[in-house]
Each structure stands twice: as C-alpha cells, then as structure tokens.
Amino acid sequence: MTQVDLLDLDASLTEDERQIRAVVRQVVDDLVRPHVAGWYEAGQVPARDLAREFGKLGLLGMHLTGYGCAGSTAVAYGLACLELEAGDSGVRSLVSVQGSLAMYAIWRYGSEEQKQRWLPAMAAGEAIGSFGLTEPDHGSDPASMATRARRDGDDWVLNGTKMWITNAPIADVAVIWARTEAGVRGFAVPMDTSGVTAREIARKMSLRASLTGEISLADVRLPADAELPGATGLKAPLSCLTEARHGIVWGALGAARDCLETALTYATNRTQFGRPLAGFQLTQAKLADMAVEWNKGYLLALQLGRLADAGKLRPEQVSVGKLNNVREALAIARQCRTILGANGVSGDYPVMRHANNLESVLTYEGTSEIHQLVVGQRLTGVSAFT
CATH class of the missing domain: 1.20.140.10 (Butyryl-CoA Dehydrogenase, subunit A, domain 3)
Incomplete structure (x- = not known):
C-alpha cells in the first residue's frame, strides 16, 4: 500500500506480485536512495556493481524465460520498474535496456549459440548489454538509418554511428541494427571487436545517474554467426x-x-x-x-x-x-x-x-x-x- 493509493489498487495484485514489489523497493532503499543524489551530481553511477546486485535478485531480463532468467509476469516486471524509477530513472534505464532491449533482442531473435553465450551472463549482471538503434541524424525515423552492413565473403562488415545509447560506455555486447541489401538486420557485436569504439556522452542535464554513449563502427568485421537470424526488417x-x-x-x-x-x-x-x-x-x-x-x-x-x-x-x-x-x-x-x-x-x-x-x-x-x-x-x- 502506498500513500497515494486512493483506490485500493493493491487488491488488484497477487501475493507474488506484492512480494516482488517489496523486494525491489527494499533493494532501492538500500542500494540507491542513500547514494543517488551524489551519483546524479557527479554524473557517475556504479552501474556494474548495481547490475550484479540486480542480477542476484533476478531483475535482469526477469520477464524472459530460460537462460537464467526469472520468467516473471509482465505485471511483476512493471512493478519492479516502478520501484526502480522511484529511486531514479537512470537506474530503471539500466535494468530496462539490459533486459527489455539487449537481452530481449537476443532472446527473441538470436540463435541458440548467441543465447547461450550472452543471456546467462547478462541475467547475472556479469555482462552488460546495450541496444544500438538511434543515430545522430535518425532518432524518431529509424527507417532512415545510415549504418550499413555488407557481406565480405562469409563475414559481415559494419560501418556507422549510434547515438544516445544507454550502457554503451561499459557494455560487453551491443545489439546493433544496420541496413543491408536485404533490409534491416540485427547483430550481436562484442564491444571489444576491432573497429568498435564507445564514447561517453558528458554534460547531460538529465539522466545523470545513467551511462550514455556513442558507438562508432569503423569497418567492423564480424563472423556470419554474429547476425541475429530471426530478426528481419524494421x-x-x-x-x-x-x-x-x-x-x-x-x-x-x-x-x-x-x-x-x-x-x-x-x-x-x-x-x-x-x-x-x-x-x-x-x-x-x-x-x-x-x-x-x-x-x-x-x-x-x-x-x-x-x-x-x-x-x-x-x-x-x-x-x-x-x-x-x-x-x-x-x-x-x-x-x-x-x-x-x-x-x-x-x-x-x-x-x-x-x-x-x-x-x-x-x-x-x-x-x-x-x-x-x-x-x-x-x-x-x-x-x-x-
């Protein structure tokens, strides 16, 4: 029950949903509230440490099934997001981008090998993911993206820039979307691949307790199995x-x-x-x-x-x-x-x-x-x- 609940909304939740909410509220009280004002002022956040703690609680990709994911309901996931953002929007963004963008893309569209490689580590918070769709000149119009992927033998070669990418400065893997001759395709790109660079975006006046970056791709060569096989089109x-x-x-x-x-x-x-x-x-x-x-x-x-x-x-x-x-x-x-x-x-x-x-x-x-x-x-x- 919250102070602003005028309609007895708690009665609409199951006991499991209330328990999940209580756990997340407590972890926010313990790990976020005492420090978040300082993180915001400094423009820094211990994202990897938080990810590991959230991973221990099963919050990363919590609404997905298998591969170390909790398999919770959409409502339980929503309640977790509510409590996380009551601490700070940047903290919720860390969890949301990790689970609902990077992990979800691999979970839904990736190969079994990609899922086994990335999802258990991401669910545990040991690997951080980001989602590269937005570009410097293409935000609301992703269909006009300029990032390109071309075939070179059995490999893919990617060139382009992604902008305003949450988690990019510390990511281990980025799901990058690029235009190919056959349309838009997705790629699981390890961030230590040659030609990949991430630059943190500084001087933000908002979401300062969140790490945001620009990802540059310069002749990034990837094996064929880096493509997400189930992702076809925008x-x-x-x-x-x-x-x-x-x-x-x-x-x-x-x-x-x-x-x-x-x-x-x-x-x-x-x-x-x-x-x-x-x-x-x-x-x-x-x-x-x-x-x-x-x-x-x-x-x-x-x-x-x-x-x-x-x-x-x-x-x-x-x-x-x-x-x-x-x-x-x-x-x-x-x-x-x-x-x-x-x-x-x-x-x-x-x-x-x-x-x-x-x-x-x-x-x-x-x-x-x-x-x-x-x-x-x-x-x-x-x-x-x-």
Whole structure:
C-alpha cells in the first residue's frame, strides 16, 4: 500500500506480485536512495556493481524465460520498474535496456549459440548489454538509418554511428541494427571487436545517474554467426522498443509517486502563515489532482500488464500508456516542485532530479508526438508519418 493509493489498487495484485514489489523497493532503499543524489551530481553511477546486485535478485531480463532468467509476469516486471524509477530513472534505464532491449533482442531473435553465450551472463549482471538503434541524424525515423552492413565473403562488415545509447560506455555486447541489401538486420557485436569504439556522452542535464554513449563502427568485421537470424526488417527492433516501453509505462509512475509522496510530507510538515501548507485549499487541490492522475496512470499500466500476460498487448496500446503516463508524471513532478518552493530545486529533495530525468523519458523510445501519431493512426486508419 502506498500513500497515494486512493483506490485500493493493491487488491488488484497477487501475493507474488506484492512480494516482488517489496523486494525491489527494499533493494532501492538500500542500494540507491542513500547514494543517488551524489551519483546524479557527479554524473557517475556504479552501474556494474548495481547490475550484479540486480542480477542476484533476478531483475535482469526477469520477464524472459530460460537462460537464467526469472520468467516473471509482465505485471511483476512493471512493478519492479516502478520501484526502480522511484529511486531514479537512470537506474530503471539500466535494468530496462539490459533486459527489455539487449537481452530481449537476443532472446527473441538470436540463435541458440548467441543465447547461450550472452543471456546467462547478462541475467547475472556479469555482462552488460546495450541496444544500438538511434543515430545522430535518425532518432524518431529509424527507417532512415545510415549504418550499413555488407557481406565480405562469409563475414559481415559494419560501418556507422549510434547515438544516445544507454550502457554503451561499459557494455560487453551491443545489439546493433544496420541496413543491408536485404533490409534491416540485427547483430550481436562484442564491444571489444576491432573497429568498435564507445564514447561517453558528458554534460547531460538529465539522466545523470545513467551511462550514455556513442558507438562508432569503423569497418567492423564480424563472423556470419554474429547476425541475429530471426530478426528481419524494421519490425524486429520496433518490437524490442514495444517491450521496453511497457516498462517505461510503469517506471514513470515510480518517479511521480516519489515526487508526490515527497510533496505530501513536505506540505504536512512545512508551516506558513501559522498553518501547515497541507491545510491550504490551493495546496490540497494540487495534491488531489496529482493523486487522481497517478491512480489513473496506475490503472492504465495494470491493464496493459494484464494484456501482456494474456499475450494480447498491441503496440498502439503501449503507445497510449507511454504517452499518458510519462506526460502526467512530468506534470506531477513540476507541480510538486511548486509545493516545495525554493527547496524544490535543491538536491536535498528528489523532485527536481525526477523532473529533469522525466524530460529524457518523455523523449526516448518514442517522443510524445510519435506516440500521438501511432494512436492517431489506430483511430483513423490513416498514417501521418509521411
């Protein structure tokens, strides 16, 4: 039960789901909250150490089956993302990119040899993965990617650049998407391959407790078995994004909840004009509106999770969730900042950090505008992308 649960939402969860949530909440309290403000300020995070700890708990690729993965439900995975992002969006991104992008791509589209090579180590947090789709000049339009893979005898040779890639500076393997004569294909690229370089992107004002990089590929020669044999066409990487966006739908609620609970505590304890801030009508109106939106977002996430567990979740439904929940979470963070006044911009409170992070979450894995067009196409039957 959380302070902002107005609708007895816990009753909608199974006992196993509540237990998984409690475990993740505890590990965030132990490993993340005491340190995350410092990580954010320094722009550094002990990602490998965190990955190993998360691996011990089965959080990496937790919704996948086999190869050391926990095989949990989509709802349980969503609850884990919520608790992780209540700590920090960057920490949730570490888990999400590892499990729902890099591991999922190999799990769904890789060969048995690729799965055996990478997935157990990634599930344990001993190997870190990244997902190379976005490029410097091609973000929302991945169909225009410039990265190319060409055949040279039995080998593949890759050239191109990927940008804004989470985990890239420390990754052991990157799932790289490239255009070939036969269309878009995916490759499991060991990061120690000759011609592969990763440069950390510095001076970020958001997601500072997350490692983000640029991957350059200069005549990178790979054996034929580096190709993901099941990945044909752009639908393959897009399906991975759908998988990851489901975690974002839940994760954004975690950041919003942390802001809202911080504002509630602050408003109750802070006295102005002889009474607690919580006793003023304008403050209560803000808190009520935010709590209502949070509960609506939770119900939306839960519905999507149940659809996913039933094998019925469609991409445009995930777009509804990502569009609504991230947008509302950012609005909640901004509104909570006003309740804290000047203290709202202090690193002693998590609200501005969450607000800054959510600016990135609003953009990555599909901007709000892209998701609006996905929903619009579903409603009208007409594509507005071109």
